[in-house]
Amino acid sequence: MCGRVPDDLLKFVSGPPGYSWWWLWLGCVLVVLVIAWYTVLLVATMPSQKLRGIPAIRSLHSRVLRYRFARTAREITRRHRHEELSRVQASAALSRTLRSFLHQATGRRVQYMQLRAFADTELASAATVLEALGEAQFDDTSTADVDRLGARTEELIRSWS
Template sequence: MPDDLLEFVSGPPGYSPVWLWLGLALVLAVIIWYAVVFVATLPSHRLRAIPAVRHVHARVLRHRFLRSVRRITDSHRRGELSDPEAGAALARALRSFLHQATGRRAQYMQLRAVADGELAAAAPVLSALGDAQFNRASTTDLDRLGRQTEELIRSWP
């Protein structure tokens, strides 16, 4: 092996080749870090279009909104939220999830439009949540609605 090539691979006399590999590892770590930050900050509609990221995005989204629904349900159980407040918070969380998961602007859709479109599976839960939110005489069980909301988010395609 020529002396120049040997010196390049092993480094100048007195330096360990570990420094070369450590430097390369650090450069690679920085490149990976920038790639992760770039992907993590993309909007949902772009993440849904990238095949390699689509499943991870869906799993993270489900986890985030399931945690939110559990917090709302727990707050209602502790008495921190009234029935109408908990119904509104659950409906807002579910509609936000549907928007992030599908790109449909579910926050602004009327219940009839939800029931007639691709979000039809969410219509019964949204209807019950609306009843809990706006009907003072409602006897809706918000713990059951919280579980139904969780199940809908967990099983969303």
Template sequence: MPDDLLRFVSGPTPYSAWWLWLGAALLLIVIGWYVGVFVWTMPSSRLRHLRGIRSVHARMLRRRFARTVGSVGARYRSGELSASEAGAQMSRTLRSFLHQATGTPAQYMHVDDIESSELAAAAPTFSALNDAQFNTVSPVDVSEIASATEELILSWP
């Protein structure tokens, strides 16, 4: 028998075990990537109910929305935004956060409705933000309300 045929018939040449481990590691990376993309693109309503992901999702939401409010406060302090604009942006951000965190449609609720709902802790902040947004002679310090809004988001249960 020719040597090539003999080598083929006698079985494969031995490979290092590192190739097996490298293939398994790459397979796990690909599976992890797909799981990550699947979880990352799930709606918040489903993520709030997944046991292992719930706390990570809540922590990420709080950080993301608090960072946005901090950015609005910084833009107000630099003079880029007026008090009215800053109040509107912070109110919109807080309402979006509350909707994402709780599922309650805070974007469509009046302050009185918020006071009588599970979002009651946010009602004083909304009152101050509305005052800053709609009252041109408002005594509300927008920098302080930005800090209060950021703290509310970071401490939300």
């Protein structure tokens, strides 16, 4: 009698319960989110010259680059408007931002180039903005409107291809 289970109790014995399909979908979504997160980190932190060589990431990287530097130019202009930065400080920061963007976007060492060297390159459209920013920064008699120059800098960055 020890080893035998009565037949009426067997109806309560069953296998483990099955898993819900929601857990599978949740796991798949989490894997996709992790892959997307690592892709964003890669684009945000990898040096630009390496990213320009990867065709699939090239357009995403250029969009992120334009957005980031345009936002920086807009922030500098806002700080000048609220008198947190002087005309000289704002124009120097805008010039530095534009030169850094051009370096990241083209791979040229724009930070060390003189404006005369811009004429023979694809950077010619940026020379007029950089010249106006330099005048606002170094010429005490300049009547340059830094807010307008900030808008021109932001527009140049946004429209860069």
